[in-house]
Amino acid sequence: NRMQYVMFDSDVGHYVGFTPFGEKQAQYRNSNPEWMENRRAVVDTYCRHNYEGSTPFLVERSVPPSVSISLLPSSSQAGARGLLCSVMDFYPGHIQVRWFQGQQELSGHVVATDVVPNGDWTYQLLVLLETP
Structure with missing residues (x-):
């Protein structure tokens, strides 16, 4: 479903879960002191270094939306x-x-959907204005 369920949060120094499954994964990973020491070291040796190179793509990246407006036909009445x-x-x-x-x-x-990830680092959203 392309939804994030767990991540290592370098601001707090441990894994954080976003779903029930992710919370179990975070608890499991956080309970291993050697693994956690390794993850904290990786933040400095790998993540911060790669962040500098990927900043133009990840942080400064901006893709304008493609927007279209269409009539949504009623299923039960004319109009x-x-x-x-x-x-x-x-x-x-x-x-x-x-x-x-x-x-x-x-x-x-x-009525609007949630913002939905496409899985390619872009998102989509549908917003309906119902006519009374």
Whole structure:
């Protein structure tokens, strides 16, 4: 599912889990003192060194979204169910999508997916403005 479940957090010096499975993995890895000593050393000898070389790709990288808006047909009645905004292939994964009519923001009747990773370092999001 391409979701992160565990990581070594160098700020706190141990593994952190993000899912129940990841929490078990973190607990298992954190309980081995030799393994943890090795992981902390790797942060200095490998991670920090490679961070400098990868900063342009990972930290400073920005990919603008591809955006399309389409009518979403209603399945039960004539007319459209709403407008669907598809926001695709962007990086980093933090994005805000809002609907406006003139200068007025339309916050009611808006449904959105979570930001979903594509697995290639880009993300996607769908935002629906339902028509009453």
